[in-house]
Amino acid sequence: VWVIAEGARARVPFGGFPWGKIAFGQADGVFLPLAAVGGTPLLGFAVALCGFGLYETYRRVRVRRATRAVPRAPLAVAALSVLVPVGGALAALPLVDDTAEDGTATVAAVQGNVPRLGLDFNSQRRAVLDNHVARTRELAADVKAGRVPRPDFVLWPENSSDIDPYANADAADVIDGAVRAIGVPTVIGAVVAPETGKLRNTLIEWDPERGPVATYDKRHVQPFGEYIPMRSLVRVFNSDVDRVSRDFGAGTKVGVFDLAGTKVGLATCYEAAFDWAVRDTVTEGAQLISVPSNNATFGRTEMTYQQLAMSRVRAVEHSRSVVVPVTSGVSAVILPDGEIVAETRMFTPDVLVEKVPLRSSLTPATRMGTLPEALLVALGAAGLGWSVVRTVRARRTRAE
Incomplete structure (x- = not known):
């Protein structure tokens, strides 16, 4: 039943909001290997089952x-x-593997920082762009x-250039200069x-010789952040909706860039919370995942x-x-076993350079997609019906 509730909340309304999934609290938990077996639905199921089981065991003993x-x-x-979810997590440990199946890649994540915290960070768009150019140089x-x-x-990161480089020659020039200076493909x-x-939240593959050669438009744009649903109704309750003066539109194509021979899957910020948005990149051949984000709007919150x-x-x-490149922190490089090997401090300009393993094999969770969730939903529905x-x-x- 817990999985049913989380599954519904991850889909409706406005495309859902899975941010608070219980599975995301298990990055340092004993159940984490289950993510490779059945994704976040199975991981969340194990946590909920164990929690209720501990309580019921205590109640029965009492x-x-x-x-x-x-x-x-x-x-x-x-x-x-x-015992069953704990045993299942231990049995799944062999699936947690950081072997370099396809060799390694040395990746750099640039954190340029922003002039100030909060929602007004983008009022100094050129300063944000210049910060990332300077760090790259x-x-x-x-x-x-x-x-x-x-x-x-x-x-x-996301929003590292809120100035459209296709429409603004000056922005394109400074980006091109920085990319030529480092001499390697840059996203x-x-x-x-x-x-x-509508506007587009876009990731651009910028080649040092050819300039922009590929794009990925964010597929799941954030309601009430990047676009305002039911604008006229919402305005009655809060006039701040008009700060989003022009809505963003969603892309339709899966984002996988070929960067110097490495296939990099792209899930922009908010998309990392959605199972399908990350899985699609891996099934399309990604050997590494990038989650470029703009966390300046989060301030210093958790x-x-x-x-x-x-x-x-x-x-x-x-x-x-x-690899998580972020405008203001925390940027990080994470291995396939979930270990953070490098991270920045918040609101500090920095660059991370790390060698990471590349992999192409698919976990059971990647192969099965929504099947584990569907089976758990069916089990929950059957339990409710039986009850x-x-x-x-x-x-x-x-009565008789």
């Missing part, structure tokens, strides 16, 4: 002490509801001096503003660390290294 008579079968079932200088290894590619997070229609925990769970779920039938029969018996 009743037994008071009455010295308790049915053994219910107590055994309660105990098993704790510093990286190029460090590589030339031999202080850091040369990356195979560079990842900038730029930009807001693209066509003359007509939401930044919540999102980082999601990326750690995704790493184990799909057995992929995950209703049993209750109705008991009432009829008492």
Whole structure:
């Protein structure tokens, strides 16, 4: 029943809001390996089952002490509801693997920082862009001096250029100069503003010789953040909706860039919370996952660390290294076993350069997709049905 509720909340309304899934609290938990077996639904099921099982075991033991008579079968079932998920997690440990099946890649994640915290960060859009350009040029200088290894590619965060480089030649020039300086493919997070229609939250693959060569438009844009549903109605309750003066539109294509021979799957910020948005990139061939994000709007809240925990769970779920470049922190590099090998401090300009394993094998969770969730939903529905039938029969018996 817990899985049914989380599944519904992850889909409706407005495309759902799975941010608070119980599975995302297990980045350091004993049940984490289950993510590779059945994804976040199975991981959440194990946590809920164990929690209720611990309570029921305690309740049964307490009743037994008071009455010295308790049915053994219910107590055994309660105990098993704790032991089975723990045993399943231990059995799943071999699926947590950070072997470099396809060699390694050296990746750089740039955190340029922002002029100020909160929702007004983008009022200094050029300053944000210049920060990321400056950090990339510093990286190029460090590589030339031999202080850091040369990356195979560079990842900038979401909104690192809120100035449309297709429409603004000056922005394109400074981006191009930074990419030429480092000399490797670089992914730029930009807001693209066509003359007509909706805005696009776009990731651009920028080649040092050819300029922009590929794009990925964020497929799940955030309601009440990137677009305002039912704007006229919502305005009655809060005039701040008009701060989103032009809605963003959603892309339709799965984002996988070929960066210097490495296939990198792209899930932009909010998309990391959605099972399908990350899985699609892996089934399309991604050997590594990138979650470029703009956490400046989160301020110094725990939401930044919540999102980082999601990326750690995704790493184990799909057995992929995950790189999280963020405008203001916390940027991080995560191995396929969920371990963070490098991270930045919040609201501090920085660059992470790390060698990570590349993998192409698929975990059971990746292969099965929504099947584990569907089976758990069916099990929950059957349990509810059985409970209703049993209750109705008991009432009829008492009435007779």
